Amino acid sequence: xxxxxxxxDQRSPLASIGLHAxxxxxxxxxxxxxxxxxxxxxxxxxxxxxxxxxxxxxxTLENYRRVLFETSxxxxxxxxxxxxxxxxxxxxxxxxxxxxxxxxxxxxxxxxVMWLFLxxxxxxxxxxxxxxxTIMANLGLIDTKASLVIAYCSVxxxxxxxxxxxxxxxxxxxxxxxxxxxxxxxFKTFWYVVLPLARPGLAVTAFYTFLxxxxxxxxxxxxILSDKNLTLGAGLQQFVPRFNPQWxxxxxxxxxxxxPASLVFYFAQKHLVAGLTAGGTKG
Amino acid sequence: xxxxxxxxxxxxPGPVRRGRLRRTLDRHWYAWAMVAPTIFVxxxxxxxxxxxxxxxxxxxxxxxxxRAEVCSKTLxxxxxxxxNPDRWHWVGLHNYTDLLTGERGHFWLLLxxxxxxxxxxxxxHYLIGLGLAVVLNRNFRGRSLYRVLLIVPxxxxxFVSAFAWKFLFNPKFGLINSILVNLGxxxxxxxxHRWTAMFAAVATNVWLGVPxxxxxxxxxxxSIPSELYEAAEMDGTSPWQRxxxxxxPGLRPVSSTVILLGTIWTFNMFPIIYFVTGGQPAGETxxxxxxxxxxxxxxxxxxxxxxxxxxLILALLVVYAAAYRRALKSKGEVW
Numbered sequence: 001x002x003x004x005x006x007x008x009d010q011r012s013p014l015a016s017i018g019l020h021a022x023x024x025x026x027x028x029x030x031x032x033x034x035x036x037x038x039x040x041x042x043x044x045x046x047x048x049x050x051x052x053x054x055x056x057x058x059x060t061l062e063n064y065r066r067v068l069f070e071t072s073x074x075x076x077x078x079x080x081x082x083x084x085x086x087x088x089x090x091x092x093x094x095x096x097x098x099x100x101x102x103x104x105x106x107x108x109x110x111x112x113v114m115w116l117f118l119x120x121x122x123x124x125x126x127x128x129x130x131x132x133x134t135i136m137a138n139l140g141l142i143d144t145k146a147s148l149v150i151a152y153c154s155v156x157x158x159x160x161x162x163x164x165x166x167x168x169x170x171x172x173x174x175x176x177x178x179x180x181x182x183x184x185x186x187f188k189t190f191w192y193v194v195l196p197l198a199r200p201g202l203a204v205t206a207f208y209t210f211l212x213x214x215x216x217x218x219x220x221x222x223x224i225l226s227d228k229n230l231t232l233g234a235g236l237q238q239f240v241p242r243f244n245p246q247w248x249x250x251x252x253x254x255x256x257x258x259x260p261a262s263l264v265f266y267f268a269q270k271h272l273v274a275g276l277t278a279g280g281t282k283g
Numbered sequence: 284x285x286x287x288x289x290x291x292x293x294x295x296p297g298p299v300r301r302g303r304l305r306r307t308l309d310r311h312w313y314a315w316a317m318v319a320p321t322i323f324v325x326x327x328x329x330x331x332x333x334x335x336x337x338x339x340x341x342x343x344x345x346x347x348x349x350r351a352e353v354c355s356k357t358l359x360x361x362x363x364x365x366x367n368p369d370r371w372h373w374v375g376l377h378n379y380t381d382l383l384t385g386e387r388g389h390f391w392l393l394l395x396x397x398x399x400x401x402x403x404x405x406x407x408h409y410l411i412g413l414g415l416a417v418v419l420n421r422n423f424r425g426r427s428l429y430r431v432l433l434i435v436p437x438x439x440x441x442f443v444s445a446f447a448w449k450f451l452f453n454p455k456f457g458l459i460n461s462i463l464v465n466l467g468x469x470x471x472x473x474x475x476h477r478w479t480a481m482f483a484a485v486a487t488n489v490w491l492g493v494p495x496x497x498x499x500x501x502x503x504x505x506s507i508p509s510e511l512y513e514a515a516e517m518d519g520t521s522p523w524q525r526x527x528x529x530x531x532p533g534l535r536p537v538s539s540t541v542i543l544l545g546t547i548w549t550f551n552m553f554p555i556i557y558f559v560t561g562g563q564p565a566g567e568t569x570x571x572x573x574x575x576x577x578x579x580x581x582x583x584x585x586x587x588x589x590x591x592x593x594x595l596i597l598a599l600l601v602v603y604a605a606a607y608r609r610a611l612k613s614k615g616e617v618w
Binding site for chain 2: 011016019020022023026027029030031033034036037040048049050052053094095097098100101102104105107108109110113116117118119120121123125126127128129130131132133134135150151153154157158161185186187190211214215217218221222232233236237240242247250251254257258261262265266
């Protein structure tokens with residue numbers, strides 16, 4: 001976050017200073033919580049809980065060692081990876097064809113299907129969680145990763161459909177017509193022509209679904225009972241009970257969770273928003 | 284959905300009908316076959332649970348009365364089961380009247396909190412996001428670096444940022460109180476008062492949600508043709524006039540989408556309230572979603588009451604979305 005040289009010719013120096021001051025403030029606010037948690041994760045327990053502001057205080061990797069070797073954190077991490085991965089694969093493969101159909105064909109009932117997908121976005125965790133919980137209990141799936149994957153698909157499928165439809169809209173329909181002239185049916189056109197072109201869109205949607213499942217907590221806390229089956233969101237909570245929270249473990253764990261997510265996010269973010277808004281703006 | 288996509292042949296052929304009718308029939312069939320699997324999944328995972336949830340809200344189902352039979356071990360080790368005398372039963376609108384009259388739960392308190400929470404968050408998300416997007420849309424050096432750095436909060440999972448901010452707002456050693464003390468102010472017991480606790484939660488969620496708004500609006504800004512600005516400049520308009528009459532109307536489609544989505548997401552935002560305030564003090568900062576969750580999974584698990592909350596939340600959102608859509612339509616938006 002270095003200070004930038006003053007702006008270009010068309011701006012007065014004062015406006016330039018204002019511009020950069022605004023952005024520097026915003027950037028500081030955006031980064032600081034993350035930086036602060038990172039710095040805290042390097043401090044020993046008593047230094048974390050001191051009221052003095054110190055950037056560094058006997059930096060050590062002890063917190064990380066304890067999180068990785070003395071808690072169930074690694075297995076929570078693995079559980080989250082498994083759950084998020086399956087949610088992502090199922091979500092994408094289910095919704096790609098639907099997104100394509102909604103993008104290309106005008107068929108009776110299309111508007112209601114679109115509405116259905118939008119309305120399911122509105123479904124609060126509150127209304128689905130109890131019935132899904134009782135269904136899972138009847139199926140004997142409580143405390144399994146499968147229950148979480150199934151529950152997350154209720155969010156992922158409509159979301160992926162909505163997003164992928166936006167991407168397919170950006171692929172010229174003339175390509176489909178050309179393929180049809182060559183004698184390809186709709187399914188083949190989809191598979192051989194459109195799907196390869198939509199690869200970036202698929203990747204971003206997949207990635208976003210992964211992150212959503214990665215960050216989900218409500219279902220995870222309700223459905224999973226045993227420590228070894230917890231996912232990160234529910235597991236991390238155990239570090240900070242109302243009394244005697246272990247901030248040393250929590251900060252180190254938080255950094256370990258943020259790191260991989262941010263890395264992938266960095267590479268995907270450019271395409272992300274286009275997809276998110278395209279679904280909505282081209283009604 | 285009967286026609287699964289695997290059942291390819293066998294639907295259309297038959298006597299060949301030429302012309303447009305047949306082509307559209309073909310297309311509709313394909314379209315439906317492509318949409319069918321998703322509809323099926325949604326039916327099983329969303330609609331069926333939804334119906335169950337609505338039905339549950341008319342019962343007095345709890346953790347203890349859900350069993351159809353009570354089983355007890357006899358001396359020999361076998362089990363004897365008798366029908367549960369206290370089994371759940373239909374109570375009609377009882378849950379709704381209880382909730383809406385304040386007999387049980389704190390519906391109106393939670394609704395008030397939810398409205399304050401949603402309006403504050405979405406307003407701040409949008410205004411800050413718009414401001415930053417307008418600034419970033421200019422041409423200056425370092426712009427893409429700023430852009431990447433400003434997006435960072437978006438990459439942080441919600442529960443992580445909830446814990447991070449809970450850490451910052453810690454009354455004893457949190458950074459925010461330390462800063463206040465260094466500025467010569469009194470430290471604040473953030474989670475001992477309703478509005479300071481709410482403030483902490485809103486601050487967290489605003490931090491988390493601004494990047495999405497910013498990037499979405501930035502995308503919208505870049506799709507406004509620059510000729511419009513040039514023409515407006517020719518007419519001798521001030522920057523403010525250009526902002527009001529070119530930028531804002533040009534942003535309409537993006538704005539209407541992100542505000543609707545943002546409202547729905549914030550209304551249902553579970554982890555921030557649950558982890559940052561945890562309802563402190565004494566449940567005064569609970570919102571509807573967390574209240575419903577606590578009814579279902581904390582203490583005596585009252586599934587029917589939680590379902591009732593859920594139905595009311597959904598009803599509120601559907602009414603909101605429909606009103607919103609109508610408002611857009613009356614302004615000539617196609618959306």
